[in-house]
Amino acid sequence: SSQSNFDRWGDYFQMGVDPVDGCTFWFTGEYMAAANWNTRIASFRFDACGTPTFTMSGSPLTQNVCAASPSPSALTPVAITVGSVSGFTSPVNLGFGAGLPVGFGGSYTVTPVNPPGSSQANLTVTNAAAPGLNALTLRGSSGGTDRDLALNVTVATLVPAASTLSAPANNAIDVSSTPTFSWTASSQSTSYLIEIATDVGFGNIILSQSVSGTSFQPAAALPTNTQIYWRVTANNICGASTPSATFTFRTISAPGDCSVGSFTNVVYSDNMESGLSGWTHSASTGTDTWTQSTARSTSPTHSWFAVDPALASDQRLVSPTIAVPTTLTNLNLQFQHWRDIENVSGSATECWDGSILEASIDGGAFTQVSGAQIQVGAYTGALRTSANPLAGLQAWCGAVPFNKVIVDLSTFAGHNAQFRFRLGSDASVGREGWYIDDVKVQGCSTSDVIYADGFDPTL
Structure with a gap:
């Protein structure tokens, strides 16, 4: 049968070793028959378990050592434990397998060991050892049975040379x-x-x-x-x-960077700390919630903010007019934005509510800045619902902390430009909204001087 209405499956399972013989594994578990719960109990053991013998363990079995001279350098002593299985008491002789590598020496504090018992392997190494990994064998032998421990020692005989x-x-x-x-x-x-x-x-x-x-x-x-x-x-x-x-x-220069030998010239900048500064806002649908907020910002305390409401709305924030010069290269618009705007649940590329950027040149109509013009901070995806005034457009949505958007303005050179930030929502779920901060227009030139006059007469 199968369980479908409880989450307690697996509560009553256990496996343990029999405390009497130290070899038998006992297992108990529940299962679901056609009508009710049942329990099974089982046991098993490995064939070799129970035959009198000995075990060996040791620590530490991985070491690094500097052997920079002919004088022996001591390794960390290895603590050896010899255990007894099923009453085994015969002496166990300790040795080093087929022998120690060149440059190594060693002995045990106790050998043979009567199990259960212990000993300690004391080893040394000189600069005659091979640099790198050396594998040593710590062996216990009794009655024709050998137990080996692998001791891995990485040897350095000098400080490494400088790399190129x-x-x-x-x-x-x-x-x-x-x-x-x-x-x-x-x-x-x-x-x-x-x-x-x-x-x-x-x-x-x-x-x-x-x-x-x-x-x-x-x-x-x-x-x-x-x-x-x-x-x-x-x-x-x-x-x-x-x-x-x-x-x-x-x-390499990223979008918005000026190349080697050129300088960044800022044409317009507003960190939203000086009031309206020529910005205007309105709503063609619903309520205009644009306000200057201190809830979230990047520098230092203020940003523009609009709520993403649970009502159909189209809220608009418009920049002042900015004269974009022809004397600069790599012209771009940059801004920081934080958003919590309703996206389609489970989708990273679809929006229910969303925000977009528009531009107007020389007082003309506002048109959406296309995804191809956005060099950094691409739109999230399409607005899916027809109930949103911006339906069908590519937009930003989702919950995303402050991040930079960079827009190519190369086609704006020599024109007056305005930028409009629009937040559109449908008539259902609302979210915190959209924050805009640190808006600037800039470009690059071979000089970092925008204006200079030495007040000397022109000849």
Whole structure:
């Protein structure tokens, strides 16, 4: 039968070892027959269990050691426990299998051991040992039975040499913000410390990571359009090498960045801290809830905010007119927004309510900024319901913390532009709403000077 109306399945199961013989496993469990619960009890044992013999265990069985001289260096003593099964009491002789590797020496504090009993393996190593992993065998023998413990010892006989960096190449430009760093292996190194900084003196280290191999790719992107410096230090148990030479490269320019040798010129900026500043707002459907809020912001305290209501609405926030110059390249609009706007449950690409961005050029009609113009922070997906005034349009929705949107304005150069933020909702579920902050229009030029006058007469 099957259970469908309770969540107690599995409450009454147990397996344990018989305390009398130490070998028999007893298992009890319930099952559901056609009419009612039943219980089964079963037992089993391994064939070898119960035959008198001995067991061996030890700790620690993995070690690293620096053997930098001909004088023996001591390993951490290994505690050996010899156990008895079914009353076994015959002496157990301790040894080292077929013998110890070159450079190793060792002895036991007690041998033979009468089980149950214990001993300690004391081992030493010199620089005659092979660098790297050495496998030693700790063996107990009695009555023709051998029990082996594997002791793995990684030996270093010197501090590793400095690594040689290979990629990204020194002085490279337009490097990905998630590059793969690589370097040559250093003899006897067990790990490498890679340090990534934005200054040659490594006073501002933005990432420091220990890795076992000779390559590394950061999980998070490095700053774009930034001069990056990096170096690698090889390590083993004997110590750290001299850091490698320092390499440098420049990361690729991301949307909104100005390339190497050019400067960011801000044409318009509003962090919403100085009142209306030319912004206007209204609602063509429903109630206009646009207000300047301190509930959420990015810098420092205020943002524009509109509620996503449980009523049909079309709320509009309009920027002042912005003259977009022809003298700058890479013209773009940037803003930060936070949203909790109703999306279609279970879908990451469909919206019930949603927000969009529109633009007007030289006083003309507002039209939606297309997804192709949005370089960073793409629309979530289509508005699905016909009850929303923005039905069918691509929009932002869902619950997303503050993130940046960057819009290409290259076609706006030489024109006066206004931007309209619209929040549309249907007549059902409401959410917290939409916050807009840090709106700016900027571009790039070969000079960081926008205006200058030395007050000298023109000849």
